[in-house]
Amino acid sequence: MRKILVVFIGFGIILNSCKIAEIKKEKTEQDHLIMSVIWYQKSAEMRALYYQGFNLAKLRLGEKVTKMNIETKKAVIVDIDETMLDNSPSEGKCIETGEGFNNENWSQWTSKSIAKALPGAVEFSRFAESMGVDVFYISNRGVLESEVTLRNLQSEKFAFADSDHLLLKENDSSKKGRREMVAKNYEIILLIGDNLGDFTEILDDRSKNYGFDLVDQFEKEFGDKFIILPNPMYGAWEKPIYNFNKNLTESEKYRLRKASIISY
Ligand SMILES: [Mg+2]
Known part of the structure; x- marks a missing residue:
């Protein structure tokens, strides 16, 4: 009886330590992404915002085209990642493995060509086509990713x-x-993106006040010529948080993120 009890307790200890080990493994250096990725993947608000963005884009495109000379060649410029295609599973993989974004894990993801179209994105591209407006995809994916990117865009129609x-x-x-x-060759009538650099290079500059003052200067363009979509997972907005330093450790980044929070 005593022997059985010892074995039983021993088994319990092993089980418990396995559980702790599992939890330790679950906690990774990319856990700060959890809420933003969940929001992107699981909030109906995210879906509604993409619909809102593309509905507004259709409205503006229609208005602008009717005011223009029929002979003028017209174009819309769209970004790809987190504008037309959803790469949040790649962010999910970072959370799972604890590995931050790098070229290797990014191309592992893009080479699969399985990113899903974002809500309203395909319909918008088809609407532009029906209005005689070309859509150009300007993305900072590397040229070596052309083939896999085209395959992905084509499979999503x-x-x-x-x-x-x-x-x-x-x-x-x-x-x-x-x-x-x-x-x-074209008159650019609309630009759509999730990052300010998708609209004008002037907005690439985050060196002063997080870029807020520059956005204020372009206030009237947003919702008119510039249609911005939400991306809380990553973007150039992170640069000033990390003092434009690309070589920080995860714990340094953690401290800077926390230090940038406004409280009362
Ligand atoms: Mg993007």
Whole structure:
């Protein structure tokens, strides 16, 4: 009887330590992403915001096209990631493994070409096509990702998912040059993105007051020529939080994030 009891207690201890080990493994250095990824994947509010953004984009596109000369070639510029395609499973993988974003885990994700279209995005591209407006995809995915990106856009049934309408990053992460290339042959009537640099290079600058003052200068453009979509998971907005330092450790980043919070 005593032997049985000892074995039973021993088994209980092993079970308990396994459980703790499991919990330890669950806690990773990317846990700060949990709430933003959950919001992106599981809040109906996120879906509603994308519908709102693309509904407004359709409205503005319609208004602008009717005011323009029928002969003018017109274009809309859209970003891809977190604008047309949902890469939140890649962020989910970072939480799971504890590994932060890097080129390797990013291309592991994009090479699968399985990102889902964001709510309203495909319909918007088809609407633009029906109005005689070309859609150009300007993304900071690297040029080596052209094929997998096109495959993904095509499988999700986006309009203009061809190499003539895809401008990926070669060397310059600013999208200015690629926008100018489109502007040579088209009048750009609308820009859609989740990052301020998707609209104008002026808004790339976050060196002063998080970029708030610059956004204020462009106040009237938002909801008119610029349609911005929500991305709480990552973006250029992080740069000033980390003092533009790319070489911080996870614990340094954690401290800076916490220090930037406004409380009372
Ligand atoms: Mg984006």
